[in-house]
Amino acid sequence: MVxxxxxxxxxxxxxxxxxxxxxxxxxxxxxxxxxxxxxxxMSSAHVYIRLPRGESISDVPEGVIQExxxxxxxxxxxxxxxxxxxxxxxxxxxxxxxxxxxxGQVGFHSQKLVTTFTVEGKDNAVLNRLEKSKVEEFPxxxxxxxxxxxxxxxxxxxxAKQFEADAKRDRAERERQKELRQxxxxxxxxxxxxxxxxxxxxxxxxxxxxx
Numbered sequence: 001m002v003x004x005x006x007x008x009x010x011x012x013x014x015x016x017x018x019x020x021x022x023x024x025x026x027x028x029x030x031x032x033x034x035x036x037x038x039x040x041x042m043s044s045a046h047v048y049i050r051l052p053r054g055e056s057i058s059d060v061p062e063g064v065i066q067e068x069x070x071x072x073x074x075x076x077x078x079x080x081x082x083x084x085x086x087x088x089x090x091x092x093x094x095x096x097x098x099x100x101x102x103x104g105q106v107g108f109h110s111q112k113l114v115t116t117f118t119v120e121g122k123d124n125a126v127l128n129r130l131e132k133s134k135v136e137e138f139p140x141x142x143x144x145x146x147x148x149x150x151x152x153x154x155x156x157x158x159x160a161k162q163f164e165a166d167a168k169r170d171r172a173e174r175e176r177q178k179e180l181r182q183x184x185x186x187x188x189x190x191x192x193x194x195x196x197x198x199x200x201x202x203x204x205x206x207x208x209x210x211x
Contacts (some may be wrong), residue, residue: 002026002141005071007064008132013050014068014130016075027097027106027167029141031148034092036106037068039085040116044076046104057089065089069119070126083121090114111188165171 001022005014017023022044030036030048033056047068051060069087070191072079079085094114096107107112 001136001138004135004153005067006047007130009061009064012064014047014064014071015050016047016071017104018136023104025141027095027104029145030092030095032091032093032144035089036095037087037089037091038060039070039076039079040074040088042076042079042085044072044079047071047075051168055110057091062191065117066119066123066143067126067130069117070123070128073119074122074127080122085119087117087119088114089117 001018003016003018005016007014013024017026026046026048031050033051033053033055034048035051038044038051049060049064049068051057057065067091072081072087073085076078076085090108090113094109096109097105098107101107
C-alpha cells in the first residue's frame with residue numbers, strides 16, 4: 001500500500017511507503033521524475049515527490065518542499081521529538097541500493113546530488129491538511145514504471161522518425177537546388193540567340209548554325 005498526499009500545488013504528487021518493505025518497492029520502481037526525502041541520519045518515512053516531466057526540483061515552490069520535509073520529520077520516531085532536524089532530498093535516480101543493505105536502507109551514487117534542508121519545528125496546519133488529503137492505494141508500481149519507459153521509447157522512435165523525414169526533405173531540397181544551378185549555368189547569355197540576330201538570314205543558314 002502506498003500513501004498519497006495532496007500538496008498545496010496540485011501539479012505535484014507526494015507519496016510515501018507504508019513500511020520499510022514497501023519502501024523497497026518504491027526504491028526499485030520509482031520514476032526518473034521522482035525526488036526522495038528523508039530525515040538525515042535518523043530513521044524516518046521515505047517520502048517522494050513526483051514532478052511533471054520537464055520540470056526540475058528548482059521549479060518546485062518552497063512551500064511544497066517544506067511540506068515534504070514536514071512529512072518526513074513527523075514520521076520519524078526520533079525526528080518528531082526534535083525542535084530542528086535536517087532533511088535530505090535527492091533525485092530517485094541517485095538512490096543506491098546494494099545487496100548488503102538492510103530492508104529500506106539506501107545510499108547515494110553521488111553526494112553532490114544531495115540537498116539538505118533544515119526544518120524548524122512542527123507545522124501543525126500543514127500536517128493536518130496533508131493528513132486530511134491522505135489516500136491509501138495499491139498501485140502496480142512495476143507496471144507504472146514499464147508504462148513510463150515504454151512512453152520514453154516511443155517518443156525516441158518518433159523523434160528518430162521525424163529526424164529522418166527532415167533529413168530526407170533537406171536532401172531533396174539540396175538536390176533540387178543543385179539541379180537548378182546546373183540548369184542556370186547552361187542557360188548562359190553568350191550561348192543564347194534571339195530571332196533578331198537571325199533577321200535577314202535564310203532558314204537553311206540558321207539551321208546550319210544550329211547544327
